[in-house]
Amino acid sequence: MSLESARAEIATALSTVAGVQGYAKRPTPPAEGDAWPLWAGSERGPGSAYLPVWSVRILVPQDEVAATEWWDAHRDAVLDALRPVLYVQRVAPAAVTASGSDLLIIEITGITEE
Amino acid sequence: MPAPTGAQVYKDALIRVDGTDYANQLRKARLVPDQPIQTYKTLVPDGVVQDTDAEVWTFEIEGLQINTPGGLAAYLRGLSNGTQISCILQPKTGVGQPMATFTALALKVEFGGEQGSYLTKTLTLPVIGVPVFGTS
Numbered sequence: 122m123s124l125e126s127a128r129a130e131i132a133t134a135l136s137t138v139a140g141v142q143g144y145a146k147r148p149t150p151p152a153e154g155d156a157w158p159l160w161a162g163s164e165r166g167p168g169s170a171y172l173p174v175w176s177v178r179i180l181v182p183q184d185e186v187a188a189t190e191w192w193d194a195h196r197d198a199v200l201d202a203l204r205p206v207l208y209v210q211r212v213a214p215a216a217v218t219a220s221g222s223d224l225l226i227i228e229i230t231g232i233t234e235e
Numbered sequence: 236m237p238a239p240t241g242a243q244v245y246k247d248a249l250i251r252v253d254g255t256d257y258a259n260q261l262r263k264a265r266l267v268p269d270q271p272i273q274t275y276k277t278l279v280p281d282g283v284v285q286d287t288d289a290e291v292w293t294f295e296i297e298g299l300q301i302n303t304p305g306g307l308a309a310y311l312r313g314l315s316n317g318t319q320i321s322c323i324l325q326p327k328t329g330v331g332q333p334m335a336t337f338t339a340l341a342l343k344v345e346f347g348g349e350q351g352s353y354l355t356k357t358l359t360l361p362v363i364g365v366p367v368f369g370t371s
Contacts, residue, residue: 130308149324166242167242169238170238170242181268204246204247234242235242
């Protein structure tokens with residue numbers, strides 16, 4: 122599987138969750154509930170296969186309390202949807218740089234095939 | 236050379252024991268063949284005679300030690316050692332995926348663990364005969 126197809130699979134899986142819209146690449150401008158994968162490097166695997174690491178970003182409400190409640194409501198569905206396409210290693214809140222100010226996101230780090 | 240097709244990261248498996256799927260409690264599940272090789276070297280160049288035994292399979296599992304109802308640890312602990320359990324190992328869920336069907340023998344599970352970490356279990360179960368490999 123190529124990086125392009127892995128990106129598309131992750132986006133499709135994210136879109137199956139109510140309240141989440143998956144994109145293969147970062148939409149401009151991203152809106153609440155938008156989610157996209159960002160390639161974060163590949164480790165050499167067995168044979169000629171590589172293990173790409175993905176940083177999946179989900180834009181949550183920009184208020185801490187609202188973001189907490191949003192993630193409480195969507196966490197299980199997001200992780201269930203990703204299970205067939207991504208081996209999740211870590212889930213954590215983070216911020217991405219945007220023009221003007223940082224945007225609060227949930228960052229899901231995982232690996233898949235390449 | 237391009238990356239091979241069919242390479243898979245083990246992440247969405249089906250591991251069924253007596254009709255219940257325990258994949259969400261396990262981090263490792265694999266069937267391992269033990270197949271000793273006999274080698275005899277004779278007094279001529281390249282004089283090597285080799286023979287292989289029929290394989291004996293074991294089912295290695297490792298995962299959470301859940302001691303409440305619904306846990307695989309609790310289920311196995313409730314069985315007598317040697318009770319036959321029907322197992323299915325399918326590395327990737329879905330239809331048309333490779334799978335192995337086999338009968339293993341139950342063993343007792345460890346109880347307890349280390350402070351500050353999840354309770355875990357590690358088991359190697361003997362398999363009766365040879366697993367049947369097919370597709371889902």
